[in-house]
Each structure stands twice: as C-alpha cells, then as structure tokens.
Amino acid sequence: MVKICCIGAGYVGGPTMAVIARKFPKIEVVVVDISVPWITAWNSDQLPIYEPGLNDVVKQCRGRYLFFSTDVEKHVVEADIIFVSVNTPTKTRGLGVGKAVDLTYWESAARMIADVSKSDKIVVEKSTVPVKTAEAIKKILTHNRKGINYQILSNPEFLAEGTAIDDLFTPDRVLIRSRETPVVLKIFYAHWVLNTES
Numbered sequence: 001m002v003k004i005c006c007i008g009a010g011y012v013g014g015p016t017m018a019v020i021a022r023k024f025p026k027i028e029v030v031v032v033d034i035s036v037p038w039i040t041a042w043n044s045d046q047l048p049i050y051e052p053g054l055n056d057v058v059k060q061c062r063g064r065y066l067f068f069s070t071d072v073e074k075h076v077v078e079a080d081i082i083f084v085s086v087n088t089p090t091k092t093r094g095l096g097v098g099k100a101v102d103l104t105y106w107e108s109a110a111r112m113i114a115d116v117s118k119s120d121k122i123v124v125e126k127s128t129v130p131v132k133t134a135e136a137i138k139k140i141l142t143h144n145r146k147g148i149n150y151q152i153l154s155n156p157e158f159l160a161e162g163t164a165i166d167d168l169f170t171p172d173r174v175l176i177r178s179r180e181t182p183v184v185l186k187i188f189y190a191h192w193v194l195n196t197e198s
C-alpha cells in the first residue's frame with residue numbers, strides 16, 4: 001500500500017490530506033505535527049480549524065485511511081510520498097526582515113527527513129517557498145550521502161480559508177514543478193481532479 005505522510009497539520013496540511021484520503025481510500029495518509037494539542041484536536045470531535053465540509057470529510061476517513069499523529073519520524077520513515085506543509089512566516093529579523101520568507105521550519109523538516117529516511121522518497125513542497133528552494137532542500141536531503149534518492153516536487157497550495165474543502169475537491173488549477181518528471185503527482189492529480197482511473 002502506498003503511504004503518504006504530511007508534515008504539518010495546519011490550515012493547509014489538515015484539509016488537503018483529508019481530501020486526498022477521501023479521494024484515495026487505498027492510500028494510507030498520516031498527518032503529523034510536533035504540536036500535541038493540535039493533533040489531539042484533529043483526533044477529537046472538535047477539529048482545530050473550521051472549514052465548511054471539513055468535519056464530514058474527516059469523519060468519513062479518520063481511523064480508516066486518514067490518521068493524525070505526533071510520531072513524526074516513524075511516519076516519515078514509512079512514507080513513500082512526504083508532503084511538507086509547515087509554516088513559512090515572513091522573517092522578523094536578519095537579512096530580508098519584513099519581506100523574505102523564513103525557511104527555518106522547512107529546513108528543520110528537511111534535516112529530519114534526511115536523518116531518519118531509509119528508503120527513496122518523493123518530497124512535495126506544499127509550503128509557500130521562494131523559487132529555487134527545492135535546490136537548497138535537495139542539498140540538505142542528500143548531505144549525509146546515504147544513497148537515498150529524493151525526488152523533490154513543488155506543488156504550492158492556493159486554497160483560501162473559508163472555501164478550502166470546495167477548492168480542494170474542484171481546484172481551478174494545479175501547479176507542479178520539478179527538475180525531474182513529476183509522473184507520480186501528475187497521475188495522482190489526474191485521478192483527483194479529472195476523475196480518470198490511475
């Protein structure tokens with residue numbers, strides 16, 4: 001069974017993975033986060049965020065093929081595809097203050113992936129990051145030369161809070177960029193958005 005792990009159970013990671021799980025019941029989707037209260041809420045009847053339609057989607061999938069966990073490393077190790085949907089705030093100090101994106105959380109997630117992975121991974125950037133971040137991330141992922149192959153795809157999210165679930169079920173655009181051929185993600189979205197068989 002293909003396994004997806006999404007790092008970051010926030011406004012993007014949670015709803016996006018819930019819709020993926022709903023669309024692909026044969027794939028195990030685990031959303032992980034370092035925030036215990038946030039994951040506890042995702043596993044309760046009081047979800048941490050409100051989006052019209054989100055409750056129903058989570059109820060249909062949670063515990064069957066959608067899971068929420070704080071065991072970040074375990075699920076990263078087991079995943080074939082890792083979505084990274086961590087926060088990328090604007091820098092509050094240093095070069096580019098008030099303008100540039102602070103990639104601290106992204107880089108820390110990439111270092112953790114590199115440290116724990118034992119098999120090839122497709123890593124999907126869901127966070128909003130500057131152009132060429134994928135190259136920097138690839139350097140972090142491959143720095144310890146464990147012979148693991150990483151395919152890095154950029155797939156930024158455009159959903160708007162308030163209409164996230166509708167936007168996810170029927171997106172008006174899907175952007176995928178990669179230096180390699182992003183075959184897996186293309187098949188994935190073809191099934192998701194165009195309803196073709198994968």
Ligand SMILES: NC(=O)c1ccc[n+]([C@@H]2O[C@H](COP(=O)([O-])OP(=O)(O)OC[C@H]3O[C@@H](n4cnc5c(N)ncnc54)[C@H](O)[C@@H]3O)[C@@H](O)[C@H]2O)c1
Pocket residue numbers: 007008009010011012013032033034035038072085086087088105108109126127128129157158159160161
């Ligand atoms: N919120 C939106 O409407 C929206 C829309 C489009 C794009 N985006 C972009 O999507 C990305 C995610 O945004 P969001 O609103 O979901 O952020 P968020 O702050 O709601 O969630 C991010 C989560 O990542 C977790 N996290 C950070 N580092 C981690 C790590 N190393 N391991 C595990 N968990 C970790 C945090 O605890 C947090 O819960 C950002 O780049 C944002 O700019 C957001």
